[in-house]
Amino acid sequence: MKKLIIGILVSSIFIYLSFNGVKFDKILTGFNNANYIYLIPTLVLFILASFLRSLRWGAVLSPMVKISQRRLFPIVCVGQMGITLIPMRIGELIKPYLVSNESKLPFNSALATILLERVFDIFTLLGISFLIIFISVLPEGLIKTRNSALIILVVLIFFITLSYFKKEATLRFFKLLFNKLPQRIQAKIENLVHSFVDGFKIISSPKMLVYTLLLSCLIWGCAGLGTFTLFFFYNFQLSFVSAFVILFSTVIGVSLPTAPGMLGNFHFSCIAALLFFNIPKSDALSFSLIYYFMAIGRHILLGLIFLPFVNLSFRDVKRQYNVG
Secondary structure, three states, X not given: OHHHHHHHHHHHHHHHHHHOOOOHHHHHXXXXXXXXXXXXXXXXXXXHHHHHHHHHHHHHHOOOOOOOHHHHHHHHHHHHHHHHHOOOXXXXXXXXXXXXXXHOOOHHHHHHHHHHHHHHHHHHHHHHHHHHHOOOOOOHHHHHHHHHHHHHHHHHHHHHHHHHHOHHHHHHHHHHHOOOOOHHHHHHHHHHHHHHHHOOHHHHOHHHHHHHHHHHHHHHHHHHHHHHHXXXXXXXXXXXXXXXXXXXXXXXXXXXXXXXXXXXXXHXXXXXXXXXXXXXXXXXXXXXXXXXXXXXXXXXXXXXXXXXXXXXXXXXXXXXHHHO
């Protein structure tokens, strides 16, 4: 409950900062002068990014279980909706919960694949940011965040690689760490660690690793291109690189504590990036509202469409969260 309250407070502050000093008639003028035809390619690119995420997750899961896209894509869509709408990161558990029920894969192994996906995302975004820095100037705040993310990424990659290739040593480490606990709990922790490490199996296949990295590049490439096409909606004279700066900024914004729906965080981080490019705040706010509808709204829309196709019990997901 504390996390939810903090998220709501943070979002409320960002909502205030987003709307502060902006006249609503200027927002309406921005909507009236917009070219709505460009919403179509933006939506197509964002939906394509969702499908590519499903393909990537299927590749990560493939060493343990093979699931057709007909079954996996609805799980990904409902999971993304859960991440968007359910507070305290409980939504992150929906995808591994559903795929575990669908395939009988241990929940912790499925959860480990979600961690791997995050590593691929961070790795790809960092790679793009390093590429961008050679052809443009990033805001100082983004550079500091990128450097912090690089440190986290190195630690994660080290942990994942070590735990997979030195599984017995990892198990001994956790056994030593929890050796004062009752034997029954120690055995449960050992099974937990064992099944979690199994979720990293893809790193033993260089071919699949390269394929997964390629999909990661395509995912974020579609997201960046979708953001760029939305510039034409408002006739912003901004470059393709600017689209990625805005994309990075919103990714950072929604990673902070937030209310359900990522309200405020998404909008303010988008506005802050656009102000860096000298876009008037009223236009930046109008853009952030449409951008939110396209980028976040499509998760909710796809999730609602595919919700009847999955067997989701929020009580069971909450139980997994409490166990975790």
